[in-house]
Amino acid sequence: xxxxxxxxxxxDDYVALDRKEKDELSQRVKVRKIKRxxxxxxxxxxxxxxxxxxxxxxxxxxIDKSGKEHNLQFAAENDWIADLGSFHSEKPSKLxxxxxxxxxxxxxxxxxxxxxxxxxxxxxxxxxxxxxxKFIEIQTRVLQNISSTAEERYLAFLEQYPTLSNRLxxxxxxxxLGVTPxxxxxxxxxxxxx
Amino acid sequence: xxxxxxxxxxxDDYVALDRKEKDELSQRVKVRKIKRxxxxxxxxxxxxxxxxxxxxxxxxxxIDKSGKEHNLQFAAENDWIADLGSFHSEKPSKLxxxxxxxxxxxxxxxxxxxxxxxxxxxxxxxxxxxxxxKFIEIQTRVLQNISSTAEERYLAFLEQYPTLSNRLxxxxxxxxLGVTPxxxxxxxxxxxxx
DNA sequence: CGTCTATTTGAATGTACTCAAAAGCGGTGG
DNA sequence: CCACCGCTTTTGAGTACATTCAAATAGACG
Numbered sequence: 001x002x003x004x005x006x007x008x009x010x011x012d013d014y015v016a017l018d019r020k021e022k023d024e025l026s027q028r029v030k031v032r033k034i035k036r037x038x039x040x041x042x043x044x045x046x047x048x049x050x051x052x053x054x055x056x057x058x059x060x061x062x063i064d065k066s067g068k069e070h071n072l073q074f075a076a077e078n079d080w081i082a083d084l085g086s087f088h089s090e091k092p093s094k095l096x097x098x099x100x101x102x103x104x105x106x107x108x109x110x111x112x113x114x115x116x117x118x119x120x121x122x123x124x125x126x127x128x129x130x131x132x133x134k135f136i137e138i139q140t141r142v143l144q145n146i147s148s149t150a151e152e153r154y155l156a157f158l159e160q161y162p163t164l165s166n167r168l169x170x171x172x173x174x175x176x177l178g179v180t181p182x183x184x185x186x187x188x189x190x191x192x193x194x
Numbered sequence: 195x196x197x198x199x200x201x202x203x204x205x206d207d208y209v210a211l212d213r214k215e216k217d218e219l220s221q222r223v224k225v226r227k228i229k230r231x232x233x234x235x236x237x238x239x240x241x242x243x244x245x246x247x248x249x250x251x252x253x254x255x256x257i258d259k260s261g262k263e264h265n266l267q268f269a270a271e272n273d274w275i276a277d278l279g280s281f282h283s284e285k286p287s288k289l290x291x292x293x294x295x296x297x298x299x300x301x302x303x304x305x306x307x308x309x310x311x312x313x314x315x316x317x318x319x320x321x322x323x324x325x326x327x328k329f330i331e332i333q334t335r336v337l338q339n340i341s342s343t344a345e346e347r348y349l350a351f352l353e354q355y356p357t358l359s360n361r362l363x364x365x366x367x368x369x370x371l372g373v374t375p376x377x378x379x380x381x382x383x384x385x386x387x388x
Numbered sequence: 389c390g391t392c393t394a395t396t397t398g399a400a401t402g403t404a405c406t407c408a409a410a411a412g413c414g415g416t417g418g
Numbered sequence: 419c420c421a422c423c424g425c426t427t428t429t430g431a432g433t434a435c436a437t438t439c440a441a442a443t444a445g446a447c448g
Binding site: 062064068070071072073084085088117121124125127128131132133134135136138139140141142143145146147148175176177178 | 258262318319325327330332333335336342371
């Protein structure tokens with residue numbers, strides 16, 4: 001299945017695209033192969049694209065004043081990744097997006113996205129629903145961050161993202177949960193001894 | 195300025211509504227007065243409405259197994275509040291929405307919201323942009339939660355929501371930041387002694 | 389004025405971090 | 419096939435950040 005076909009069938013879960021929309025999309029997107037550890041966004045870049053992931057896995061993170069990385073989100077097959085803040089404001093990003101595995105992505109530039117919003121209202125609908133679902137997801141995460149211990153957050157992560165949690169090294173999960181890798185190791189030990 | 199007029203001029207910051215859309219909205223929404231401490235959503239309720247706040251201020255929170263409240267968000271004038279998860283899935287909510295001040299809200303039921311989505315694509319557009327901005331905001335909060343100390347988070351809150359932080363008791367802010375009120379008091383003391 | 393809630397303070401405790409070091413585990417090249 | 423390299427994971431001791439519980443104080447509202 002080609003990368004583009006993956007994108008088309010992704011939209012089948014929303015309001016499916018018709019022939020014409022698929023043709024337009026094909027002409028306006030750019031398919032890219034990305035190597036492990038390659039960045040598709042770095043601090044001070046403008047985020048110019050929505051990237052749909054056909055294969056592989058990315059992390060988006062910020063770096064604090066002491067130089068530590070903090071994972072804001074992971075994204076794998078059939079998901080989008082972008083720094084929405086930079087994308088909309090057209091201001092330099094404070095974030096990094098880096099491939100954790102070799103990947104194939106489909107990139108859509110802002111002007112093209114706007115083209116679809118203007119000409120095919122279906123895109124407003126679809127991206128509204130997509131972002132609503134992402135909002136619900138991240139809100140759950142916030143609630144966990146402010147109300148649970150690191151161990152509870154880790155167990156919730158395993159449950160919510162079983163596939164990802166097998167694919168990712170503990171260091172990356174620790175960074176997502178907001179704990180040190182050493183402490184995650186201790187959490188795992190505690191869990192195992194039950 | 196009437197509650198409805200506030201809603202109309204709120205939309206002027208997005209794609210403004212025309213006469214017909216305003217008329218339709220007027221007919222389909224319900225304006226309600228809400229008392230301080232009154233709930234517009236409680237655990238196990240279905241969240242059936244989007245509520246636009248014309249006056250007053252609300253908190254949305256979850257209660258953990260030990261009975262403690264954890265504030266997921268505040269919302270004041272010219273903002274929306276709803277449990278999107280429950281609203282979309284039509285499953286019982288795990289959250290509470292409670293007025294912190296006497297309030298006036300405008301409620302829109304799901305079937306009416308869908309009516310607008312279907313008949314006026316502008317609503318897809320507007321709510322897409324609204325939720326995108328909320329997503330950007332909450333993502334910033336997540337990054338702070340996983341990367342900053344309580345003191346840093348508190349200072350960031352003061353900066354980002356100066357009006358709210360004057361309006362809210364410290365206990366509520368503490369709950370939002372994910373710390374105990376006692377500890378917030380110590381943070382304030384530390385900040386004052388600088 | 390009394391009641392209810394918010395805020396402050398302090399002591400003891402618990403949760404998570406820092407730093408340093410060792411052990412494990414792939415992959416890669418010689 | 420083995421040796422080495424880079425990265426991940428584990429372990430432990432000491433420390434810092436944040437909580438709990440209890441109690442006193444201060445404010446706000448009817």
